[in-house]
Amino acid sequence: MKPSLLNNQFFKDLNxxxxxxxxxxTLPPGCYTDAEFYEFEKEAIFNHEWLYVGRESKIPEAGDYFTTSIIGEPIVIVRTRKGEINAMSSVCQHRAMLVAEGSGNARSFMCPxxxxxxxxxxxxxxxPAMEKTCNFDKADVQLPTFKVEIWLGFIFINFDDQAPPLAxxxxxxxxxxxxxxxxNAIGPNADPAMKFPWNWKVMFENNNDGYHASRLHGGHYHDFIPSALCSFPDMPEDTAGYCRLNGTLHKDASFNASQRALLxxxxxLSDDDRNQMLFxxxxxTLSLVLTNDMVFALNVRADGPESHEMDVELLVAPGxxxxxxxxxxxxANMATALKIMDQDQHVDEMVQIGLRSRFAVRGRYSWQEGAQQQLNSWLVPRYQDCWEKNDVNLGGTKAPITRCDDTTAICNETDV
Incomplete structure (x- = not known):
């Protein structure tokens, strides 16, 4: 039987x-492949963090709704008669059939x-026909509802009703x-979600990686945004997000054959803004790629230790x-973007295969990979907090973990 990955030493080594x-x-390979770690991660991350589900503009009218799924939880997002946005489980409280699928407009949700x-x-x-059921009162039955917050037009939900605000x-x-x-940005309807056979963190790391831009994507479609011009702004310790700025070789660069903004x-945007791209x-769950004329909003939804779903929404300036x-x-923009995405997706799939190998190690970073360390700095305290709180019983001997910021000696011990 495979020994458990999860123990005090594992979480201490994350420092x-x-x-x-x-x-x-880098994080240990098991963080991307291990089924037990994924179950732990659902509690450490997904059950308590704000999760992006879609743009507010998708449901402009009362009764408009769409459905989605994160970590296997079916969810329906709807605009109520009062104009508020409500997020609920779409699981019927009778026999677990889904009460909503796809998207549309509804006066109510009837389980089929x-x-x-x-x-x-x-x-x-x-x-129907529940009058002979003992101690049944329909007033006691409610689809589970979740906290909702709108940030810059993006709808976020949280399974934890005690979660602090996101903004x-x-x-x-x-x-x-x-x-x-x-x-106030607008855009066409997103294409159907795609399913990918690699861990959600592999996708996140690639989306904001400055290091590979001049290597994997070297050539006409991407050479105007060289890796050497990337930078990573410092963020507050409690930040819920992070950014990469990347200078471009000319103003108003964009991903198409002309290398220029078409829209x-x-x-x-200031002149400085127009001479860079932003990630x-x-x-x-949300990763943004911002050019001067178009924004790619990637909605990444984990659904297993080595898989996730993703849909891509496009946003443009009003008018x-x-x-x-x-x-x-x-x-024209998407023709180039898809060529770049094909390169990324092939690499992501091969990385996931490599992470399963017994020869996969914890590698070292280039300065052009600052966003990876920023993601680690967001993840690791949450992993360690969850382990220490003993919120989940996953085996192993738990004791307080010495954090990287507790003592310089621990940091030195983990230096390579």
């Missing part, structure tokens, strides 16, 4: 992943199996994103979609 970039090393009918707030309106911990990120006015640029991550050539411009 070396949050050292300054010149001393840090036995016709239990729920309001847009999740209250049971009717349960105060994203003030530094919001300041960097401010010129894009994302709350109207976001109107509030922002709000783990564990850009009125351009008669809008569809052609989007097609």
């Amino acid at each position: 070396s992943s949050v050292l300054p970039i010149e001393d840090a090393e 199996y036995h016709h239990w009918n729920y309001s847009l707030d999740g209250a049971l309106l009717k349960g 105060p911990r994203l003030e530094a990120v919001a300041k960097i994103l401010e010129p894009y006015d994302l709350a 109207p640029i976001f109107p509030n 922002a991550n709000i783990p564990p 850009a979609m009125d351009n008669p050539a809008f569809d052609d411009c989007i097609a």
Whole structure:
């Protein structure tokens, strides 16, 4: 039987992943492959952090809804008659059939199996033929509801009803994103979600990695944004996100054959803004790639230790979609973006295979991989807190862990 990965030494050893970039090393391979660690991670991360589910503009009218799934939990997001956004489990409280699939507009959610009918707030309106059931009161039945917060037009939910607000911990990120006015950005409907056979962190690490840009993507479609011009702004200790800035070789660069913005640029961008691209991550579910004329919003949803789903939403400046050539411009941008994404996705799949190998080690970082250390600095304290709190019983001997910031001696012990 395979021994458990989870023990005090494992979590203590994570300290070396949050050292300054010149001393840090990667997370252990088991963090990306181990089924037991994934179950632990669901409690440490996904059950208590804010999770991106979609844009507010997807449900403009009362009754509009869409469905999604994160860590295997089916969720429905709906705009109520009062105009509020409600997030609920879509699992019927009778026999676990899903009460909503896909997207659309509804006056209520009727389970197709036995016709239990729920309001847009999740209250049971009717349960047919239940009059002979002892001690049954429909007033006691409610679809589980989740906390909701809107940030720059992005809908986030939280399974933890005691979770602190998200926005105060994203003030530094919001300041960097401010010129894009994302709350008012618009875009076409997202394509159907794609499923990928690699861990969600592999996707996150690749999305914000400055190191590979001039290597993997070297060539005409990407050489205007060289790795050597990347930088990683410092963030507050309690930040819920982080960014990479990457200078470009010319103004208003964009991912298409011309290397130039084809759509109207976001109107509030300064000259400095127009000579760089921006990458922002709000783990564990939202990754943004911001060019001067278009934003790629990647909704990453873990669904297993070595798999996740992702859909990509495109955002543009207000009025850009009125351009008669809008569809052609989007097609030109996406033709190049898809070539780049194909390269990324092949690498991500091969990395996941490599992480399963007995020869996979904890590697060292280049200075151009600062975002990886920032992700580690977000993850590791949450892993260690969860282990110490003994919130989950996953075996091993638990005791207080000496953190990297508790004593310099521990940091030195983990230096390579």
